[in-house]
Each structure stands twice: as structure tokens, then as C-alpha cells.
Amino acid sequence: QQQVKQSPQSLIVQKGGISIINCAYENTAFDYFPWYQQFPGKGPALLIAIRPDVSEKKEGRFTISFNKSAKQFSLHIMDSQPGDSATYFCAANRRYGGSQGNLIFGKGTKLSVKP
Amino acid sequence: EAGVTQFPSHSVIEKGQTVTLRCDPISGHDNLYWYRRVMGKEIKFLLHFVKESKQDESGMPNNRFLAERTGGTYSTLKVQPAELEDSGVYFCASSLGGASEKLFFGSGTQLSVL
Numbered sequence: 001q002q003q004v005k006q007s008p009q010s011l012i013v014q015k016g017g018i019s020i021i022n023c024a025y026e027n028t029a030f031d032y033f034p035w036y037q038q039f040p041g042k043g044p045a046l047l048i049a050i051r052p053d054v055s056e057k058k059e060g061r062f063t064i065s066f067n068k069s070a071k072q073f074s075l076h077i078m079d080s081q082p083g084d085s086a087t088y089f090c091a092a093n094r095r096y097g098g099s100q101g102n103l104i105f106g107k108g109t110k111l112s113v114k115p
Numbered sequence: 116e117a118g119v120t121q122f123p124s125h126s127v128i129e130k131g132q133t134v135t136l137r138c139d140p141i142s143g144h145d146n147l148y149w150y151r152r153v154m155g156k157e158i159k160f161l162l163h164f165v166k167e168s169k170q171d172e173s174g175m176p177n178n179r180f181l182a183e184r185t186g187g188t189y190s191t192l193k194v195q196p197a198e199l200e201d202s203g204v205y206f207c208a209s210s211l212g213g214a215s216e217k218l219f220f221g222s223g224t225q226l227s228v229l
Contacts, residue, residue, distance in 0.1 A: 004157070032216075036220075041222060042222050043119070043206055043208070043220030043221050043222045043223055044158070044206070044220045045219075045220065046217055046218065049216075089157075089158060095216075102160040102163070102171060102173070102174065103150075103158075103160060103218070104157075104160075105157045105158040105159070106157055107155070107156060107157045108157070108158075
């Protein structure tokens, strides 16, 4: 049973455009929502993360929007660049109690930014 | 500073054989995690070490998988005997603190069981 659903599976965006990736979760106990970026041949790397006490977090061109009532969160990449082409994974976790090390990942979105 | 190192990067074995994957975490990171991604699927948690102790092994698929972290440094993940469904990319990650914050992933081991 998949606890974090991610869409779309793949995304093609023109250079300078906005890339949007969406995730939905089921477990209301989740309280940490990171996004990981993975380039071919490399491991995932933490890109940006948010906790449910805020609705938005921005770091440079990357923004997480969080909707607690809808149990959804999304990644927006502004002014997308060819160098942003990678696979993006959303994830969720319950930081306190239970398994702290068990990140629940989405299936990933392969982003291609065309020049 | 060296990152998380995994080897081999690729391993091709036949069904029924044994394979051992190794992970060297970032120096000083007490927390070490193993994850696996089967092609097209999500990255799934396997287990979590704190130093040499298994904190959580709820994601281990079955008793054909054995993870160790002797001395709280590097870790090994042994699959014996390997089955076709064990194919995938095995990632190791480490972190300074717990609670999954800022996991540093290795590049993974691509395991193909034929």
C-alpha cells in the first residue's frame, strides 16, 4: 500500500518555464516532508523540506507548497533550467515516535527541461 | 569531506548465488540506513542502524537479507540466496542525527539477479 502518491511520472518543461510536481499522503501523523533530487548515476540528495506548521517554503527557485487539510504538498521549480533535469522524489516521515528513520518515498518524477 | 561510499556500483549474479553490498557512511554519522528501489517503483526503507545496533529493520523483505554494522562504522548487506525479485538499486544513507533529517545518500549498488 503506497502511502505517498506522486504525480506526474514524467514531465517535460521548456527552459524558463515552471515545473510542478504533486504529492499526496495518507498518514496524518507525518510531520516532515522532504524533496530529494537525483541525477543519473548518483544517489538522491536533499533539495528542500517542510514541516506542517508552515504552508510554504522557498529556497531560491524551489518552493514547497503544503496543504495540510488536503494532505497534499507540491514542488514548484521556477525558471526551470536544463540543469534541473533529474528525477525528483517526494517523501514523508513521522519524526517522533515510531520509526524515525523510515522515509516513505513517492515513485519519483523524471523532469526534462528542454533548452 | 568524503560522502557515503557504496560498492560495488554494479553486481550481476545468478539466482541462488550470494552477494554482499558494502556501505561506508560519512565519518561521524551514527545513523546508517539501507533503502532499495526496484525499477519504476518507490524507494523503500529496509533498515536503520544507530551505531552498531539495529534501530528498525521493519523493511527487510525476508530472512534472505542480513545487514550488519560491526563496530558502528561500515555496514554490509548480504543477500543469500538471491532471487530474481531482489534486483534493483540498493542505496545506503547516513545522517548525523536521527529522525531522517538530512540524509546523505550514496550512489547505490545496481544489483541484477539473472
